[in-house]
Amino acid sequence: MLAVLTIHLRLPLCSSLKEKRGRIKPLLSRLHREFNVSVAEMDLQDKWDETIIACAMLNSDAVVLRQSLQSVAKWVEANWPDGDVWDSKIEFV
Numbered sequence: 001m002l003a004v005l006t007i008h009l010r011l012p013l014c015s016s017l018k019e020k021r022g023r024i025k026p027l028l029s030r031l032h033r034e035f036n037v038s039v040a041e042m043d044l045q046d047k048w049d050e051t052i053i054a055c056a057m058l059n060s061d062a063v064v065l066r067q068s069l070q071s072v073a074k075w076v077e078a079n080w081p082d083g084d085v086w087d088s089k090i091e092f093v
Helices: 017-035 062-079
Strands: 002-010 038-043 050-058 084-092
Touching (some): 002 062, 017 038, 017 062
Antiparallel strands (some): 002 084, 038 050
């Protein structure tokens, strides 16, 4: 099974796309390293103050996928100081 977590982030203090990418890139690297997920910026690439990132994970057990991706979402909300989480959702493909 494949599950995808999408997270809508708000970055209120960014004043350029370069600054935004400088804040997003360490987050993406950390999520990949800490949670072993595939992660990328998926939408709103041209907006300075918000973005949508997606984390994908494969497993044969849907319960494990949901719990793992919920852990990722909770970690981002609790540990990412550069912005706010507006929304997150998990979808199974």
